[in-house]
Amino acid sequence: MIYLDLLIGFLEVGFFSFGGAYAAIPLIREVVLAHGWMDEEMVAYMIAISESTPGPIMVNMATYVGSVKGGIPGAIIATTAVVFPAFLIILLIMVLLKKALHNKYVKAAIGGLKPCIIGIILSTGIMMMIRNCYIFLKAKPDVLTIGLTCFLAAVYFGSRKMVKKGISPIILICVSALVGVVAYGI
Numbered sequence: 001m002i003y004l005d006l007l008i009g010f011l012e013v014g015f016f017s018f019g020g021a022y023a024a025i026p027l028i029r030e031v032v033l034a035h036g037w038m039d040e041e042m043v044a045y046m047i048a049i050s051e052s053t054p055g056p057i058m059v060n061m062a063t064y065v066g067s068v069k070g071g072i073p074g075a076i077i078a079t080t081a082v083v084f085p086a087f088l089i090i091l092l093i094m095v096l097l098k099k100a101l102h103n104k105y106v107k108a109a110i111g112g113l114k115p116c117i118i119g120i121i122l123s124t125g126i127m128m129m130i131r132n133c134y135i136f137l138k139a140k141p142d143v144l145t146i147g148l149t150c151f152l153a154a155v156y157f158g159s160r161k162m163v164k165k166g167i168s169p170i171i172l173i174c175v176s177a178l179v180g181v182v183a184y185g186i
Helices: 002-016 021-035 040-052 057-096 104-138 143-162 169-185
Strands: none
Touching: 002 021, 002 057, 021 040, 021 057, 021 104, 040 057, 040 104, 040 169, 143 169
């Protein structure tokens, strides 16, 4: 039964998530919470882990939820279900609507989706900030986490002052991982 739920839930995410992974986060959150697969705090952790690991966020999130709930078969089912709709839609667009992409009305419709997608991504960011502030206020503040966040912000903004382009996101992720391992692993 869990495999069928994973299949249907992530097919829904795949078919109705327009605008990329960040726009899909609210939909994934709703599916995960509606099925009771995780609580709010675990969803926040899942988003953070999915953002910091290589690969598309939506695929990482589906794989993570699938593996937690159904092991390796669950991970395969959830990942395939979330990717399949995009694959199918792109295939249909390339085959059937190749010329339609040059139509001014199609271009206008696609252009009209951009503000909606920006709004969805912005609302996701605001929702995550509010939830994290609530969790932060509810629990005892973790001084180490606050200190590490300030340190990493100083590294990021300091590098932008010293080098015009700033530090590479890949290097910042590696520094963050190293600092986290040292701080929490020791």
